[in-house]
Amino acid sequence: MLGIENLWLFVVSGLLLNMIPGPDSLLIAGRAATQGFKAGSAAALGIGTGTMIHIVAAALGLSAVLASSATAFTVIKILGGAYLIYMAISMLRSSSADGNTELMRKPKASLKRIYYQGFITNLFNPKIAVFFLAFMPQFISASSENKALAFIVLGLIFNVNGMLWCHLIAWMSASLSHRLSVGIATKKWLSRLTASLFGMFGIRLLLTSQS
Template identity: 75%
Template sequence: MFGTENLWLFVLSGILLNIIPGPDSLLIAGRAATQGFKAGSAAALGIGTGTLIHIVAAAFGLSAILATSATAFTLVKILGGAYLIYMAISMFRGSKQTTELQGPKTEKSSLKSIYIQGVVTNLFNPKVALFFLSFMPQFISASSDNKPLAFLFLGLVFNFNGMLWCHFIAWASSSMSRKISANQAVKKWLTRLAASLFGVFGIKLLTSTPN
């Protein structure tokens, strides 16, 4: 279909890869746990937007710049790593507050901010671009007349499945959070744990290499 091959294997592999925890799933779980399903969904949609940009860039060869240019890769990873560390610090500082930013006056701007966080978190991770460059071509037929179209098709399938998983994370996290919502101490330490993991992901990204 559309110049692809072994589509069933691609779908299965994509589902398994989406299940592996990372900064994207951590952002969704953290937002859903502290602000509800809508916040988790906003983060998921932001991540899906970032993924779509990566897919289009990879399909038309733009992501190859990250694979071949050490300067471009370093610049993007510094921006991404610094942003993750910034988020970790912000979450840790926010955990010291006793009130939640969930009021009706702040919900709309909060959801927009969370969506942007999702886009930035995904978009400034050069490993995502390199992943698509290395993973997708394995499922594109060598005889395909339009390889960019095949790449885009596979990317959309991957992103669709990813959004289903991401929204499941948002639902599960928000449901679990409601059961412990009365225990502010637990929520505070869960937030600090998430902040610590963001810091670890940020440092890992800063020290990463293209290979």
């Protein structure tokens, strides 16, 4: 079908790759633990939207430009790393409210804003674009008459599996938070821990090389 080879191996590999912890899964778990399943789902859907853009870009050859151009890679890397660090600082400032009463009154992030955070976090990670460019062709026959369509089909499969895993993370995080009756003070420190990890991911992305 469309020259797609070893589909079962692609599905298994994709699931395993989606399970590797990163800023995407961290955002989903953090939002779900502090604001519930819907917040985690919004983050996951934003991430899924960003992933689809990477997939289409790779299918059209745009990711090849990113992989071959040091300037383009650096620009996207700086934008992505800066946004992660911005999120870390915002979360730290939010969790530094004086007193639990003030923290309780502070409005929660809207689902739209959480979706946007997931989208931007995923979109401005150049490693994802390069990953698809390197990973997908292994499962497409060289004789395929429509490689771009095969690429997009594989991308859809990868993204659907990823969304299932991401929503499982959201459900488990929200469920665990509810069962443990996580208090405001605990959520405050959880937010600080998440912010610190986001800062770490941002710095690591800024320091990453093109190769």
